[in-house]
Amino acid sequence: MPTSFLNLVNDDGSNTLGTLIDKAEFQALLMGTVVAPQTNTGAVNNWAPGVDGHTFTRWAGTSDATFSVCAGGQAGLLHVVRNTGTKVGYFLHASGLSSAANQFANSATSGPTPIAPGGWIAHRHDGSVWQLVAHQQGALITPTYAGGNFTGSAGSWTVDAGDVGCYAYKLEGRRLTVWFQLATTSVASAGAGLNIALPAGFVAVAGKTIILPFFYNDNGGVTTVGQSQVDPSGVIIRLLKIGFANWANATNTTAVFGMVDVEVN
Amino acid sequence: MAGFYQTVTSARATEPDQAGLIAALRALDATAGLQHAPGPTYVVKKATAWTAPQITAAQNAIDSAAAATPQRTAQSTIDQWPLDLKAAFLLVMEQVNVLRAFHSLPAFTAQQFYDAIKAKALTL
Numbered sequence: 001m002p003t004s005f006l007n008l009v010n011d012d013g014s015n016t017l018g019t020l021i022d023k024a025e026f027q028a029l030l031m032g033t034v035v036a037p038q039t040n041t042g043a044v045n046n047w048a049p050g051v052d053g054h055t056f057t058r059w060a061g062t063s064d065a066t067f068s069v070c071a072g073g074q075a076g077l078l079h080v081v082r083n084t085g086t087k088v089g090y091f092l093h094a095s096g097l098s099s100a101a102n103q104f105a106n107s108a109t110s111g112p113t114p115i116a117p118g119g120w121i122a123h124r125h126d127g128s129v130w131q132l133v134a135h136q137q138g139a140l141i142t143p144t145y146a147g148g149n150f151t152g153s154a155g156s157w158t159v160d161a162g163d164v165g166c167y168a169y170k171l172e173g174r175r176l177t178v179w180f181q182l183a184t185t186s187v188a189s190a191g192a193g194l195n196i197a198l199p200a201g202f203v204a205v206a207g208k209t210i211i212l213p214f215f216y217n218d219n220g221g222v223t224t225v226g227q228s229q230v231d232p233s234g235v236i237i238r239l240l241k242i243g244f245a246n247w248a249n250a251t252n253t254t255a256v257f258g259m260v261d262v263e264v265n
Numbered sequence: 266m267a268g269f270y271q272t273v274t275s276a277r278a279t280e281p282d283q284a285g286l287i288a289a290l291r292a293l294d295a296t297a298g299l300q301h302a303p304g305p306t307y308v309v310k311k312a313t314a315w316t317a318p319q320i321t322a323a324q325n326a327i328d329s330a331a332a333a334t335p336q337r338t339a340q341s342t343i344d345q346w347p348l349d350l351k352a353a354f355l356l357v358m359e360q361v362n363v364l365r366a367f368h369s370l371p372a373f374t375a376q377q378f379y380d381a382i383k384a385k386a387l388t389l
Contacts, residue, residue, distance in 0.1 A: 184298035221344065
């Protein structure tokens with residue numbers, strides 16, 4: 001029976017020297033490594049989950065986490081992270097928060113690539129950085145409420161936390177889809193546009209936004225179709241009535257419902 | 266404006282006429298607004314804290330609101346006519362008023378004309 005050696009480690013090529021490879025090493029070579037579940041939270045710089053060969057990591061933080069780098073990269077290694085918890089993990093693109101080596105090279109560059117519950121992300125190392133090779137966000141992500149995410153093109157548009165039936169997004173490659181359902185909002189001399197911020201700091205690609213329909217009730221009026229589009233700034237979804245008429249002043253009686261698809265940097 | 270929200274569940278079998286329901290709720294409180302998608306759940310928002318009688322009144326308003334019909338929806342739509350439709354009907358009204366003047370009849374005001382159209386919608 002021929003003798004197998006761990007020639008990846010210390011065989012001289014003669015196939016007669018070196019350390020005998022054992023079953024565990026065979027298993028690691030053939031099947032990769034499954035590291036213990038990770039529970040990192042907050043800003044996680046120079047993350048070291050224990051990458052050892054092709055590695056599968058389960059993450060289940062008790063609060064959201066933002067990863068800037070994953071240690072242990074070697075050319076060719078595949079690292080898959082699956083969110084088995086209930087919070088959101090964000091993977092920063094080319095972040096300077098950690099050492100230059102082992103940064104993530106994601107598809108979307110203007111915002112982090114997230115994995116929500118049920119989501120996964122796979123990077124393959126190219127010798128210097130982790131290149132994104134597969135990603136599925138999982139659940140939709142609802143940003144933490146911030147009144148400043150909702151503004152008028154003039155005056156004010158007040159959207160209280162309880163007015164937000166839905167403000168959620170999904171990133172797929174460089175396609176960002178945002179869903180919104182905002183009711184019982186208030187308008188004061190807001191002009192022609194009601195604005196919703198693109199979430200997570202994403203910036204739309206200039207010149208590639210399209211006009212999409214949405215529904216609204218203007219100051220309690222009947223449900224009507226308007227047009228939505230990303231503002232030339234690339235960071236705002238602008239909601240317009242057909243004909244660009246000004247939004248009526250309203251106290252808790254204006255609602256907007258819709259979805260926007262946009263390519264982001 | 267910070268708001269106070271009250272969830273109301275209604276067993277009514279029809280969807281209410283939204284404009285009519287909002288008007289009824291605003292008669293109870295001038296800052297009232299409504300969150301509702303087809304189904305039994307209604308969320309009413311207003312600027313001040315809810316009292317038990319107000320909750321009961323809101324429940325009654327929701328339970329007893331007239332059902333949505335194409336005719337009632339048409340009335341609300343007329344209230345929101347875009348400028349092109351308004352222009353067309355106001356032009357017709359002006360021509361009608363010329364004829365009425367020949368017969369010594371008083372001219373229609375724009376509001377009278379719209380109200381007449383809305384009344385007609387309800388009969389269709």
